[in-house]
Amino acid sequence: MTVGVAVRGLPERAPSVRRGRFYLWLRRRSTIAVMMCFPLLAIITCLVAYPFAYSIYLSMLNKAETAFVGFGNFLFLFKRETFWLVVQQSILFALVAVIFKALIGLIAAHAVNTIPSKGQRKWRGMMMVPWVIPPALSTLGWWWLFEPTYSAFNWLLAEFAVPAVPWLSDVFWARFSVILVNVWVGAPFFLIMYLASLKSIPEDLYEAASIDGASAWQKLFHVTLPMMRNIIAITVLFSIIVTFANFDIVRVLTQGGPRNSTHLFATYAFRVGIESGDIPLGAAVSLFMFPALAILSFVILRNVRQRTVNI
Amino acid sequence: MANVSLTNLHKSFDRTEAVCGINLEIADNEFVVLVGPSGCGKSTTLRMIAGLEEITEGDIRIGGGLVNDVPPKDRNIAMVFQNYALYPHMTVFQNMSFGLRLRKYPKDEIQRLVGDAAEVLGITELLQRRPKQLSGGQRQRVAMGRAIVRNPQVFLFDEPLSNLDAKLRGQMRIEIKRVHQHLKTTTVYVTHDQVEAMTLADRVVVMNNGLIEQVGTPSELYHQPKTHFVAGFIGSPAMNFLNCKLFKDSGSLAVSVGDILKLQMPADRNTRYEPYLGRDLVLGIRPEHVHEKRAGNEVQTEVKVNFIEPLGMETMVYFTVNGVELCGRVSPEADPRPGQTAVLSFDAGKSHLIDPETNQVL
Numbered sequence A: 001m002t003v004g005v006a007v008r009g010l011p012e013r014a015p016s017v018r019r020g021r022f023y024l025w026l027r028r029r030s031t032i033a034v035m036m037c038f039p040l041l042a043i044i045t046c047l048v049a050y051p052f053a054y055s056i057y058l059s060m061l062n063k064a065e066t067a068f069v070g071f072g073n074f075l076f077l078f079k080r081e082t083f084w085l086v087v088q089q090s091i092l093f094a095l096v097a098v099i100f101k102a103l104i105g106l107i108a109a110h111a112v113n114t115i116p117s118k119g120q121r122k123w124r125g126m127m128m129v130p131w132v133i134p135p136a137l138s139t140l141g142w143w144w145l146f147e148p149t150y151s152a153f154n155w156l157l158a159e160f161a162v163p164a165v166p167w168l169s170d171v172f173w174a175r176f177s178v179i180l181v182n183v184w185v186g187a188p189f190f191l192i193m194y195l196a197s198l199k200s201i202p203e204d205l206y207e208a209a210s211i212d213g214a215s216a217w218q219k220l221f222h223v224t225l226p227m228m229r230n231i232i233a234i235t236v237l238f239s240i241i242v243t244f245a246n247f248d249i250v251r252v253l254t255q256g257g258p259r260n261s262t263h264l265f266a267t268y269a270f271r272v273g274i275e276s277g278d279i280p281l282g283a284a285v286s287l288f289m290f291p292a293l294a295i296l297s298f299v300i301l302r303n304v305r306q307r308t309v310n311i
Numbered sequence B: 001m002a003n004v005s006l007t008n009l010h011k012s013f014d015r016t017e018a019v020c021g022i023n024l025e026i027a028d029n030e031f032v033v034l035v036g037p038s039g040c041g042k043s044t045t046l047r048m049i050a051g052l053e054e055i056t057e058g059d060i061r062i063g064g065g066l067v068n069d070v071p072p073k074d075r076n077i078a079m080v081f082q083n084y085a086l087y088p089h090m091t092v093f094q095n096m097s098f099g100l101r102l103r104k105y106p107k108d109e110i111q112r113l114v115g116d117a118a119e120v121l122g123i124t125e126l127l128q129r130r131p132k133q134l135s136g137g138q139r140q141r142v143a144m145g146r147a148i149v150r151n152p153q154v155f156l157f158d159e160p161l162s163n164l165d166a167k168l169r170g171q172m173r174i175e176i177k178r179v180h181q182h183l184k185t186t187t188v189y190v191t192h193d194q195v196e197a198m199t200l201a202d203r204v205v206v207m208n209n210g211l212i213e214q215v216g217t218p219s220e221l222y223h224q225p226k227t228h229f230v231a232g233f234i235g236s237p238a239m240n241f242l243n244c245k246l247f248k249d250s251g252s253l254a255v256s257v258g259d260i261l262k263l264q265m266p267a268d269r270n271t272r273y274e275p276y277l278g279r280d281l282v283l284g285i286r287p288e289h290v291h292e293k294r295a296g297n298e299v300q301t302e303v304k305v306n307f308i309e310p311l312g313m314e315t316m317v318y319f320t321v322n323g324v325e326l327c328g329r330v331s332p333e334a335d336p337r338p339g340q341t342a343v344l345s346f347d348a349g350k351s352h353l354i355d356p357e358t359n360q361v362l
């Protein structure tokens, strides 16, 4: 934002035109900047700052919201095994899902990039579909594919005489399934970012590399990836945040089960706060996401700044 | 080092034919410049030699071996691109050593080779910088450095100087010439700048519409152009062209331009021109062969000067003959003035006659 930067006034006007101080104050760039940002600031205050502050307040109350307990809720969480399970699962979920999203996005971007530009639009459009459908809706579709009674996957497996897989009721397979769906939803975002970045690499760098003696793999490692470094770093970090804070996929697919093994912070907070009625404890759970996400955001922003200076 | 030979080379893109049958023998150590107007297929030809473009038809041999299906990395060539194509994420040293590193040269060997090349080009103190931190001329040097470290069989240049300003271009031209004299590597150089072509080349290849118009030394192209196109393309300002008629005038041959100008052709061309008697032809004469009156038996004509371009050493005069604007080159002492008349001499002995049907110089 330009608020702090633009303190200089507008160029001096001809002295014959005398205006009031208030008018001049209004015409100052910084004033205009603040006023133009006002709607956004108001929205952020209402939708982010207020709930955030309120949840901090809530997290320090007892279950009945009648007494102030300080960090009691947090200390209580530390002693709960389920909570540590949620921490583990959130990290596992975010890392594995992001790695696969990035890999699949990269491979798909390369594949789409080799399609001649005439047919490319159609493919790009189709590949974006998972990202465009509201995830709560598409996850319902996946739930139907996994669901034990009518599972389409199991029906297919049965055709090949493979025993049915307990997609949502076994700990491993439930974790596998939520990650799979998250990857399916999120990979197109990587695809589109990587495709844009691939297209911006000048063709003559590849030509120079092939004359220098690079094989296809060497071109990937010595030209493509270094040139995409920036975008890769930003998309990965950004996606870690979004994935870490995921709610809808787990909520629709497993509700955190079996035995709380697929809970993420958001779904666990919902379970504790809304379903079990301990709103202060739920607020405490959700607040645990904050330091992790704050650190990641800080890393992203610093990264972007540094790289824009370097390259 | 190696010779390069192109045989009946064709290249089509979808429907357009960019190169339509080129035959060219480039000798070992030779510096050959491909020159021609935009879109004539120079880059396409060069890129086929590099292996960056598939060959539609014909053969390319480097050092005697057929390379049609050899990938660029195995042709042992190096190329300098118009936009330099330096790897932005690598330092100058890494850029120059990339090819060597891929070929698994030992570390100290790489140090030595890059150091030597950097010395030749005067970029030793830039080795740790990134391309972003270099000026256009320095990037150009680095691109050349990357080409010469590998000591390839053939250098390919695609308009390497066209992104530089005029002064730097002049300097780099000399640099390239110096490097070639030093290394003697066979070089194919593409440009559309005829000054570059004339000053650098052992032989110049003039291309037009995907075909070779003429191959020759710079002086051959200038003094004995074979086609209308070459006559008009080489030389600046361009050769003057006038429609004329060939006739017999008291035993010797002469051309007339309307009834304004009559030029006696030198007697030694009689047999060459005889068959075209009475035909409509095109007379080509360079500006420097249209000058102020000097001693000698040249044809003199009085013309009205349209405007002049004083260049210091000489003055270009523009005037109209038979509806065509011509350019002459007179000494500043003659002091031509726009709007006034001047007497100019036409040096018929240096002129060319062109058959407009075949566009060949007779």
Ligand SMILES: Nc1ncnc2c1ncn2[C@@H]1O[C@H](COP(=O)(O)OP(=O)(O)OP(=O)(O)O)[C@@H](O)[C@H]1O
Pocket (backbone or CB within 6 Å): B013, B014, B016, B017, B018, B036, B037, B038, B039, B040, B041, B042, B043, B044, B045, B192
């Ligand atoms: N990749 C391509 N696809 C289709 N047509 C092409 C392609 N590359 C070149 N052409 C066509 O081939 C012809 C020759 O192109 P080329 O690049 O060889 O010209 P050039 O002589 O290098 O011109 P310039 O001096 O402008 O660089 C042009 O008509 C161009 O439009």
Ligand SMILES: [Mg+2]
Pocket (backbone or CB within 6 Å): B042, B043, B044, B159
């Ligand atoms: Mg070109």
